Amino acid sequence: MFKKIIANSMTKSPWIYHVNTGSCNGCDIELVACLTPRYDVERYGFKLAGTPRHADIVVVSGPITSQSKDRLLRTLEQVPNPHCVVTIGSCPQSGNVFKGSYSVEAPLEKFCEVDVAIAGCTPKPEAIIEGLYKAAQILKKKREAM
Amino acid sequence: MPDILARLLDVLVVALHVLIFPGLLFAAVGGLLLAGIDRKVLAHMQRRIGPPIVQPFYDFFKLMGKETIIPAAARPGIYKAAPIIGLVSLSLMMLFFPIFGHSAAFGGTADLIVILYLLTIPAVALIIGGSASGSPFAGVGISREMVVMLGYELPLVMVLLAVAKKVGGSALVFSLQGISDWQLTNGCLLFQWSMIPAALAFLLIIPAEVGTQPFDVAEAETEICEGPLIEYSGAPLAIFKLNTAIKMFVMTALFSVLFLGDINLGQYWLLGGLVLFVISAVLTILCMTFIHAFTARLKIEHLFKFYWTVVAGLALVSLVLVWFGL
Amino acid sequence: MFPFAKKALSNLFKKPHTVRFPEVPVDAKPAYRGRIVYDPEKCVNCGMCIKVCSPGAITRTVEEVEGGEKITYDINLTSCTFCGTCQDFCGTKAISLSEDYHMVAEDPKDLIVTGSRIKQKVAGRVTLDKANCVYCGLCARNCPENAITVDRATKSWTINYDECVQCGQCITKCPKKALSFQEPKAQGVIMGGDCVFCTLCAKKCPVGALTVDRAAKTWEIDRNACIRCGACVSGCPKKTLSMGDVDENTPSRFEKAAAPAAPAAPAPSEPVKAAPAAPAAPAAPVKAPQSDSEPKAEHLPAESAKAPESVKKALPALLSGLIPQAKNDWDTGVILGPDCIYCGMCMRKCPMEAITVDRASKSWTVDREKCVWCGICVANCPKKTLRIGDLDGKTAAPEAAPVAKETVPAAPAPKAAAPAAEAAAGESGVQFGEGCIFCGACAGACPMGAITVDGDWSINRDACIQCGACVSTCPMGVLSMK
Numbered sequence: 001m002f003k004k005i006i007a008n009s010m011t012k013s014p015w016i017y018h019v020n021t022g023s024c025n026g027c028d029i030e031l032v033a034c035l036t037p038r039y040d041v042e043r044y045g046f047k048l049a050g051t052p053r054h055a056d057i058v059v060v061s062g063p064i065t066s067q068s069k070d071r072l073l074r075t076l077e078q079v080p081n082p083h084c085v086v087t088i089g090s091c092p093q094s095g096n097v098f099k100g101s102y103s104v105e106a107p108l109e110k111f112c113e114v115d116v117a118i119a120g121c122t123p124k125p126e127a128i129i130e131g132l133y134k135a136a137q138i139l140k141k142k143r144e145a146m
Numbered sequence: 147m148p149d150i151l152a153r154l155l156d157v158l159v160v161a162l163h164v165l166i167f168p169g170l171l172f173a174a175v176g177g178l179l180l181a182g183i184d185r186k187v188l189a190h191m192q193r194r195i196g197p198p199i200v201q202p203f204y205d206f207f208k209l210m211g212k213e214t215i216i217p218a219a220a221r222p223g224i225y226k227a228a229p230i231i232g233l234v235s236l237s238l239m240m241l242f243f244p245i246f247g248h249s250a251a252f253g254g255t256a257d258l259i260v261i262l263y264l265l266t267i268p269a270v271a272l273i274i275g276g277s278a279s280g281s282p283f284a285g286v287g288i289s290r291e292m293v294v295m296l297g298y299e300l301p302l303v304m305v306l307l308a309v310a311k312k313v314g315g316s317a318l319v320f321s322l323q324g325i326s327d328w329q330l331t332n333g334c335l336l337f338q339w340s341m342i343p344a345a346l347a348f349l350l351i352i353p354a355e356v357g358t359q360p361f362d363v364a365e366a367e368t369e370i371c372e373g374p375l376i377e378y379s380g381a382p383l384a385i386f387k388l389n390t391a392i393k394m395f396v397m398t399a400l401f402s403v404l405f406l407g408d409i410n411l412g413q414y415w416l417l418g419g420l421v422l423f424v425i426s427a428v429l430t431i432l433c434m435t436f437i438h439a440f441t442a443r444l445k446i447e448h449l450f451k452f453y454w455t456v457v458a459g460l461a462l463v464s465l466v467l468v469w470f471g472l
Numbered sequence: 473m474f475p476f477a478k479k480a481l482s483n484l485f486k487k488p489h490t491v492r493f494p495e496v497p498v499d500a501k502p503a504y505r506g507r508i509v510y511d512p513e514k515c516v517n518c519g520m521c522i523k524v525c526s527p528g529a530i531t532r533t534v535e536e537v538e539g540g541e542k543i544t545y546d547i548n549l550t551s552c553t554f555c556g557t558c559q560d561f562c563g564t565k566a567i568s569l570s571e572d573y574h575m576v577a578e579d580p581k582d583l584i585v586t587g588s589r590i591k592q593k594v595a596g597r598v599t600l601d602k603a604n605c606v607y608c609g610l611c612a613r614n615c616p617e618n619a620i621t622v623d624r625a626t627k628s629w630t631i632n633y634d635e636c637v638q639c640g641q642c643i644t645k646c647p648k649k650a651l652s653f654q655e656p657k658a659q660g661v662i663m664g665g666d667c668v669f670c671t672l673c674a675k676k677c678p679v680g681a682l683t684v685d686r687a688a689k690t691w692e693i694d695r696n697a698c699i700r701c702g703a704c705v706s707g708c709p710k711k712t713l714s715m716g717d718v719d720e721n722t723p724s725r726f727e728k729a730a731a732p733a734a735p736a737a738p739a740p741s742e743p744v745k746a747a748p749a750a751p752a753a754p755a756a757p758v759k760a761p762q763s764d765s766e767p768k769a770e771h772l773p774a775e776s777a778k779a780p781e782s783v784k785k786a787l788p789a790l791l792s793g794l795i796p797q798a799k800n801d802w803d804t805g806v807i808l809g810p811d812c813i814y815c816g817m818c819m820r821k822c823p824m825e826a827i828t829v830d831r832a833s834k835s836w837t838v839d840r841e842k843c844v845w846c847g848i849c850v851a852n853c854p855k856k857t858l859r860i861g862d863l864d865g866k867t868a869a870p871e872a873a874p875v876a877k878e879t880v881p882a883a884p885a886p887k888a889a890a891p892a893a894e895a896a897a898g899e900s901g902v903q904f905g906e907g908c909i910f911c912g913a914c915a916g917a918c919p920m921g922a923i924t925v926d927g928d929w930s931i932n933r934d935a936c937i938q939c940g941a942c943v944s945t946c947p948m949g950v951l952s953m954k
Contacts, residue, residue, distance in 0.1 A: 006211035013204040037194035040490040042185075045197050045204055050371035051283075053215060053379040056208070080213035080379040090527065093550035093580055097527045109580070119549040119575035119583045124500065126493050131576040133494060138578070143211055191480040193489045439480035 010056070010082070010143045013045040014136040017055030017079070021072050022104075023062030026122035027088040031059060033125045034132075041129055044136070052078040057135045063091040063098040064105040076112055082142035084115040084135040089122050096121065163241055170237040176424075177391030178202040180398065180431050184358075187432060191439040202391060206384050214380030219280030228275030229378075229385035235267035236392045243399045244326040258306055258320040261400065265302075265355070268389050269295050272364075275386070276374025287373020290446050291364035297453035298354045301347050304461035308344045309335065309404050311468045322403055329407025336405040344464035345405045347457045352397045353434050354453070356390060360441035363449055394431065402426035500571040505554040507572040508547050512587035514566035517543045518639030520616035521558035521567050527551050530558065537590060544588035550580050563614070563641055598642060599654035600629050602662075602716065608919035611642035611651060625945050627916040628714070648921070660695055661704055664712035666911060667691055670844035672823055673704035673713060686841075709823055709846035710911060805845050808836050809857030818849035818858060847909040847948060859907045901938050904929055905950040914942035914951060 020028055034041045035048060049055045052075045064072060076085065087108055090096040095106035108114055115138050118131035163169055182199035189196020216222050242257040273291050276284035310318040312335065313328045325335075335341045354361040365373045375386055406426050444452065491498060500506060522530045529551035535542040547558075547567070559568050577583050598620075607627055612620040619635035620642060622628070643651045661682075669689050674682040681697035682704060684690070695718070705713045806818075806827070814836060816829040826842035827849060829835070840863075850858045902923075912925040922935035923942055943951045 006207050009204040009207035010211060013201065013208040037192055037489045038491055039493065040189070040194040040196070040488075042189065042197050043195050043490070045201055048367075050367040051376045053377055054372070054375075054383065056212075078215070080215050082212070090529075090549075090551055090553065093583075094527070094529075094548065096551060097553055099527055099551070114580070115578060117550055117577055117580045117583060119552070119577070120506070120573065121553045123575065124504075124573045126498050127573050127576060129493055130574060134576055134578065187484070190488065191483050193483045193486060195488050195490045195492075436477070436480065440474050440476035 007140050007143050010140045011136045013047075014056040014084075014132065014139055015047045015049040015054055016057045016059055016132065017049050017052050017075075018059045018061070019068075019072055019075055021060060021062035021068040021092065022065035022098075023089070023091060027061035027091075030122045030125050031061070031088060031128055034128050039125045039129060041132065044133065046132060052076075053080065055079050055083060056139055057084045057086055057132060059086045059088055059132075060092045060108055061088045063095045063101075064108060064111075066103045066105055069105045069111070073111055082139055082146060084138050084142070085112055086116045086118065086131055086135045087114055088118050088128060088131075089120060093117055093119070164237060168240045168243065170233075170240075173237055173240045173392045173395050174388055176427070177388070177393070177395035178206060180394050180427060181391040183428060184394070184431050184435050184438075187435045188439055191435070202387070206388060209379075209384035209387065210381050212380040212383075214382060215377075217279060217281070217377045220377065221278040221280075224274055224278040226382060228271045228278065229382045229389060231274070232268035232271035232389045233385055233392070235264045235271070236389055236396060239264045239396050240392075240399070242322055243396075243403050244323050256320040257322050258310065258325075261322075262303065262306065265396075266295065266299070268393055269355075271389075272374050272386070275378070275382070276376075279374070279377035281377045283370045283376045284374045286370050287364050287366075287376070290370075291374060293446055293450055294354055294361065294364055297450045298351045298457070301453055301457040301461045302351050304458060304465055305344045305348050305351070305404075308341065308461060308464040308468050311465070312338065312341060326403060326407060334405065334407045340467035341405065341464055343460040343467075345401075347460040347464070348401055348404065349430070349433050350457050350460075351453075352394075352401065352430070353437060354449070355397050356394045356434070358434060359438045360444045361449055362443060363446045366443060369443070395427065398427040398430040399423070401430050500573050502571070504571045504573065505556050505569040507570050507575055508549065508552065508554075508558070508585050509568050509570050510545055510547055510585050510587040511566045512543075512545065512589040514564045515543070515545065515587070515589065516564055516566075516639045516641070517591060517637060518563065518616040518641050519637060520561045520563065520641075521545075523616055524557045524561045525552075526555065526557070527553050529553075540590050540592045542588055542590050544586065547585040549575055549583040549585060563644070596653040597633055597638065598631055598636060598651055600631075600716075601650045601652070602629070602714075604648045604650035605629060605916075606648055606650075606919055606921045607916055608647060610645050610647060614641045614645040616641065624917045624919075624941060626711070627913065660698055660700060660715070660718040661693060661702075662714050662716045662718065663691055663693075664714065666710045666712040668710055668844035668846060670709060670824055670846060672707050672709060676703045676707035678703060686844075709844070709848055711913070804860065805840055805843050805863050806838055806849055807859050807861045807863070809855075809859065811855045811857040812836055813855055815854060817852050817854055821848050821852040823848060845909065847911075850907055850909070851948060856907075860909050900954050901933060901936055902931055902942055903952045903954045904931075905952060907948050907950040909948055911948075913945045917941040917945035 016031075018028065018031060033039060034046070052058065058076060058079055060072065062068070085108070087093050091098065092106055092108040093114075095101070095104050098104045099106070105111075116131045116135045118127055120127055123131070165171060179199065179202075181202040182197070185201060186196045186199050216225060239261055242261055269291060273288040276288040276291070306320075307318070309325060310320050313319045313325050319325060319328070329335055336345050353359070357365050365375060370376070375383060378386060402423060517532070517534075519532065522528075522532060529548045531546045531548070533544045533546070535544070554569065556569050559565075562568075575583060607622055607624040607629065609622040609624060611629075612618075612622045615636075616639060617635040617637055619632045621630045621632075638653070640653075643653070669684055669686045669691065671684040671686060673691075674680075674684045678701060679697050679699055681694040681699075683692045683694075700715065702715055705715055814829050814831045814834050816831060818836075819825075819827045819829045822843075823846065824842045824844055826839040826844075828837045828839075845860050847860055850860055908929055910925050910927060910929065914929075915921075915923040915925045918936075918941060919939060920935045920937055922932040922937075924930045924932075938953065940953055943953055
């Protein structure tokens with residue numbers, strides 16, 4: 001019973017840690033827009049966490065510049081299990097227009113498993129909410145598998 | 147043999163008091179609900195819907211289900227023990243409060259002084275845990291936590307002195323039961339106009355004690371990433387979060403005992419007392435939420451100055467008035 | 473002191489601003505650029521979307537299957553910037569951006585929009601009908617592969633068949649319907665309509681494939697000998713030669729003009745090309761003789777015997793159709809104006825060495841038999857006193873006396889295109905000046921096809937957009953904008 005409560009709580013209290021890896025700030029703004037009174041993802045218990053140790057969902061935006069790659073990987077290693085990695089926008093998935101640059105390391109899939117990809121450039125806040133909601137369901141599955 | 151049985155029963159009763167009512171379980175549920183109400187009302191003050199009131203429960207259980215990472219730079223023993231120390235001291239504290247109609251589990255002549263000490267223990271536990279985590283952010287956080295403690299301890303002592311003097315007259319009364327009994331006959335302390343500055347000062351101390359805006363300098367999420375809690379994850383973090391919630395509950399309980407006192411409810415003492423207690427606790431927490439809603443975080447030096455001038459001044463006014471017999 | 477305290481309290485009793493999104497579906501605003509929709513049935517595989525896509529989100533794979541090619545387009549939404557350029561550039565509206573923003577997937581492969589179809593093989597390749605082309609360049613601008621190059625100034629249209637994907641965009645975009653899919657034809661030198669039989673091409677030809685007879689006004693080419701080097705094309709002073717498809721079915725403009733003058737009577741033994749021949753002409757197996765001159769035809773059989781298999785083009789000149797029979801052959805030529813300073817520039821520049829200038833005796837003479845009125849002397853005259861115009865009977869050189877001597881001051885010759893110039897004078901736009909050689913470059917350069925050069929120069933003012941292309945193209949500088 002206790003395990004079930006914990007598994008259910010996983011979907012209802014996902015804390016987000018946001019990593020900007022050289023994003024143009026478009027996706028970052030839209031993610032923050034989700035926290036504003038208009039979209040208010042706190043309704044579902046989503047909260048921006050200050051440190052990766054508290055995070056359940058790591059949200060990555062930006063094309064993963066060479067400078068930020070090591071920091072991103074170090075951040076991801078510090079996130080306690082179960083956790084999800086969500087990419088916002090095209091950049092972390094493919095590099096977008098920065099593709100082929102000497103200083104861009106995208107896609108993120110080269111370095112870690114990506115659970116949910118939210119497409120758009122930038123995605124609407126609604127799409128981000130959908131993606132985070134999906135990630136929360138995956139968190140539950142991961143917890144049950146633990 | 148009956149002697150041993152009676153002893154065993156005594157131990158069982160104490161254990162029940164500590165673990166269930168009015169100890170750990172009651173305080174935890176009450177504290178988490180208060181935290182939920184705080185978040186919900188705050189959300190509505192910002193014209194959004196906000197999380198469900200039981201959200202802190204979800205947070206707590208989720209954190210319990212997360213992996214606990216102990217950083218390489220941490221001292222594992224102290225790192226894991228720190229939240230437990232805080233939790234124990236907080237659940238012990240609940241035993242001293244006479245809740246409307248219910249007399250305190252542990253009565254004493256000077257329990258107010260014990261509470262004063264017990265109140266510092268969660269903060270000290272936070273400092274110990276933070277310093278054991280070995281993070282520089284935690285270092286900044288604990289130094290701030292210490293300054294905040296210094297800031298609010300002085301006015302808190304002055305408020306308690308004023309209350310003790312008011313109740314006891316020439317002899318200071320440091321017993322919560324005594325204060326409660328005095329209010330049963332003489333009416334709420336809050337309605338004694340000489341005590342109003344002290345009550346205000348106490349209301350201003352609660353946010354600093356609990357660590358909410360504008361006095362959350364030690365845990366500033368956006369600034370130093372929750373300060374002492376930065377490296378914590380999983381169950382220890384859950385317990386720290388629980389500590390904060392229980393502390394909120396304890397502080398509101400203390401406020402209601404000190405200033406709202408006791409009312410003779412006759413035969414409805416069991417339920418009525420609890421309802422009154424909850425109402426007073428919620429009202430107290432709403433005052434905090436209201437302050438939270440329209441202020442931004444202070445700088446640490448401003449916070450210290452504020453407590454040692456404005457809050458301490460308010461407490462001093464009360465103390466002086468009480469000293470002159472008003 | 474606390475400006476937001478009141479606000480926080482009043483907000484507590486107001487309805488929240490929050491959009492209850494997952495419970496209540498929210499549509500994107502109109503014109504939101506969301507998920508890409510691809511219709512493979514409309515797609516012509518031109519590849520324009522791939523070319524304009526800045527993040528390279530669109531890829532195409534072509535597989536050979538039975539009956540054609542299977543073309544698959546993959547549009548990767550995780551690489552897309554949703555700029556909408558593919559939608560704007562798609563000529564057939566096969567690709568468009570919908571207002572669907574629900575693009576969330578656990579597997580990024582779910583975010584790839586794909587579509588494929590089987591394209592039947594197209595017979596032939598893009599071919600230009602030069603008679604209709606106005607060199608507007610629309611085909612080059614719409615070519616997704618940049619396979620077409622159009623130069624209006626030189627009236628050249630070239631296509632790189634290695635790059636062409638046969639999308640047909642140029643064909644649909646051509647305003648003159650001059651492009652079509654055709655079976656490939658042999659390449660070779662093509663004679664335009666303005667030949668003056670100057671023989672420069674024959675002189676330039678390194679393999680001697682060209683034979684030009686000034687007297688008979690014939691131009692013939694031995695296609696077997698021709699190596700397609702282009703020396704004749706670059707050497708042609710009238711720019712009437714060009715490289716292109718040798719079309720055996722469609723008569724060239726030149727022959728079209730000649731046809732009505734001489735009733736068609738195809739030579740029976742002409743294997744490749746039936747040039748219009750005069751009924752009076754004796755049986756010439758390969759070449760049709762000049763219709764108005766019996767003696768000139770006499771030497772033709774000998775010439776044709778020299779190259780019996782060669783493809784020969786007999787060109788009864790445009791002139792034969794246009795010039796009245798009563799007049800002398802050379803009723804057009806260089807005319808000297810009054811400002812001559814006898815500098816000798818025209819003599820040095822003349823490719824035919826037809827002009828003789830003697831500074832000492834102040835004489836300027838032209839051998840009308842040699843002169844091809846190519847206009848090079850006119851273009852190079854520093855005093856701009858030379859012009860090409862009609863020769864009246866007196867100045868025209870008779871056959872017997874080929875050298876005509878002009879004395880100074882020359883009698884003012886009638887204006888070349890006085891009616892056209894007068895008609896144009898009153899209106900703004902392109903102005904026609906003196907000195908026109910009727911080369912037709914302006915007509916070819918005009919993107920609107922407003923200019924007609926057919927012995928006379930006329931412009932359709934309603935069609936003219938005053939772009940100035942004719943003015944900048946004119947080799948003689950006689951056109952101007954007003």
